[in-house]
Amino acid sequence: MRFSFLMRRILEIIPVMLVVTVVVFTILQLTPGDPARVMLGDIATEQDVESLRQALGLDQPLAVQYFSFLGNILRGNLGDSIALERSVLQAIIERVEPTLLLTTMSLLIAVVVGVVAGVLSASMHNRLGDQLLSTLALVGVSIPNFWLGLVFILVFAVELRLFPAAGYKNVSEEGLLVTLRYLVLPSIVLGLSQAAIISRITRSTMLDVLGQDHVRTAIAKGLGRSIVILRHVLVNAFVPILTVIGLVLAALLSGAVVIETVFAIPGLGRLVISSIARRDYPVIQGIVLITALVYVLVNLVVDLLYTVVDPRVRY
């Protein structure tokens, strides 16, 4: 990987993140009427509203507001929560653990299940098993994950009593194992919806590679089918799969908002939803901003990984 490419790719993030900050800034401006009044509600006195307006700089011209917003972000200052009596950054840090664990576990499940299903599907191309798995994948992308979550709670928690129905324990409270038990159902639900997408891509790229000369040679040499698939096909199908993983992460972060609500997990997603009820816009803005930043950085890493996974890719 050349240094100039690395630099260019890193510099490309700047305009994208600038747009992100403009969008996040706009969220507050889109509220109908006076944002300070909206946040404090009808019972607040005009004096309180005025002091909040000043504290947030809402009395300044729009451009000045934006640049001070941007300046604060660059200094790592995401502002203060209206309702939680702490800084937005602190509120985020307190709630980040469950979301981080949930999305990581879901990503693992999605990749493992998706790649295995895709490989099976492709190696049984056009036979019954393939058609079954493809239909299952179509059904999988169509089922809303929050509904699947509710059904899972009914079946695995209420009826079978295998896992807790909802809630969460921090790792520091009762150890990692207890925490993971709480996350099993939500991670499976969130992971499965994305596994369907990964399996579709894996299947079509595998079929693509299966038709190539080097695979035919390997089969002609008399290598076993599973060795050909593992050593010659899957390895070459990795780049498209890697791309999808970048996209899947965004979907998982989206899904976490919904799944955390279904399973009552006190993560960032739930914090966003409860902040909406409290009209705590700084917290909403902070979480949206941080999530976008994470997503942009992950995609940067994915891009850079291409060169590692596929030596043919040169920038």
Add this chain to the structure above:
Amino acid sequence: MSGVREAMAPPTDAVELADRRTLRQTLARMFRRRVVLIGTMLFVGLLVIAVFADLIAPADPLYMNVRSRLADPSGEAWLGTDHLGRDVASRLIYGARISLIAGFGSVVFSTVVGVLVGLFAGYFKTLDTVLMRVMDGLMSFPVILLAVALMAALGPTLLNVILALSAVYAPRTARIVRSAVLGIKQLPYVEAAEALGSRSGRILFLHVLPNCMSPIIVQATFIFAYAVQAEAALSFLGVGVPPSVPSWGSMLSEARLYMIQAPLLTIAPGLAIAATVLALNSIGDGLRDVLDPNYVDA
């Protein structure tokens, strides 16, 4: 002039080929897979239910009969009643209307905006970088999170759901249109039109746009599917349509509390959402088979 017109006619291309096949061949290709046929029939059924909800629904979806709360299914209430004694079947039927309006509205708005941005970005080099960086920025947010944040600002109405989802999906359409335009503007007939001095707007909308229609139609179908699912998610989270409106998502969020006493309340709206999204996804797959000969998913 007519000779020039003919010379400027688009060359054989996906759309042209599709036109030239007989309608029967095209339909046979589209419905080659049984799931596409089933999906299409399902969607037509849903459309009929949504349009004629007033005639089909056995009861007023908003009428609360507190004396028969959480009632079991019966001849009167086909799927029973919810925690406020409202008829579940009727709410599902009216919910179809909300889902389809939200989905269709998002498709229209996001496609119009996405196509315009994509056309301009693809055709005018000077606009490309700026427009596409803005689109990249918008696409850096997880879909539901951005939609939730926009709804937090705009407030819960059906129109705002449509606007928020359009803002989320328009960049995706823009990106697809742009890459189609980049290919098409190299073609000789576009060059010919430029050489003849046609105005850019005329070239874009008369010569370039008609040849981007295949990917736009396929993308619009998938956006329809995503938007139905996203509307349900937003309403489930309580930031979608107002609670008084019978929406499948808000029905699910209310049913959650009575999941154990009345599981049907949870199961029915979920199946409705899944069926609608499945129908749209399979129609999208079928359309892609017909319209996009380059797409390989053997």
